[in-house]
Amino acid sequence: xxxxxxxxxxxxxxxxVAAFDDLDSDFPLGVEIxxxxxxxxxxxxxxxxxxNVCPHAYALLSQGFLEGGVIECPLHAAQFEVATxxxxxEIGQRDLACHSTKIEAGxxxxxxxxxx
Ligand code: FES
Numbered sequence: 682x683x684x685x686x687x688x689x690x691x692x693x694x695x696x697x698v699a700a701f702d703d704l705d706s707d708f709p710l711g712v713e714i715x716x717x718x719x720x721x722x723x724x725x726x727x728x729x730x731x732x733n734v735c736p737h738a739y740a741l742l743s744q745g746f747l748e749g750g751v752i753e754c755p756l757h758a759a760q761f762e763v764a765t766x767x768x769x770x771e772i773g774q775r776d777l778a779c780h781s782t783k784i785e786a787g788x789x790x791x792x793x794x795x796x797x
Pocket of ligand 1: 735736739754755757758759773
């Protein structure tokens, strides 16, 4: 294994998570990147990656119900806007962290946002 170049240690990097064509607009994909749960959501030609653990209690949002660009938590129905992570009802408690995404050569890449 090649060590990272000097000054590059800890720099955020892109992670290949799926083929774009394998993503289903009705069913999010849950992945783990560097120990973080990430939900990957396809909406038409766009892909969004959000923090995947519900802020209310422990539930994976990628196992929830996706409709109209909104993901609903499978446990107690917190709702979040997929494109922005914005929390839409009180039980969700706060907005979700959004990670960067891009599509290259038909692959979906995700770069983790640094969450403190
Ligand atoms: S765990 Fe998501 S709303 Fe309760």
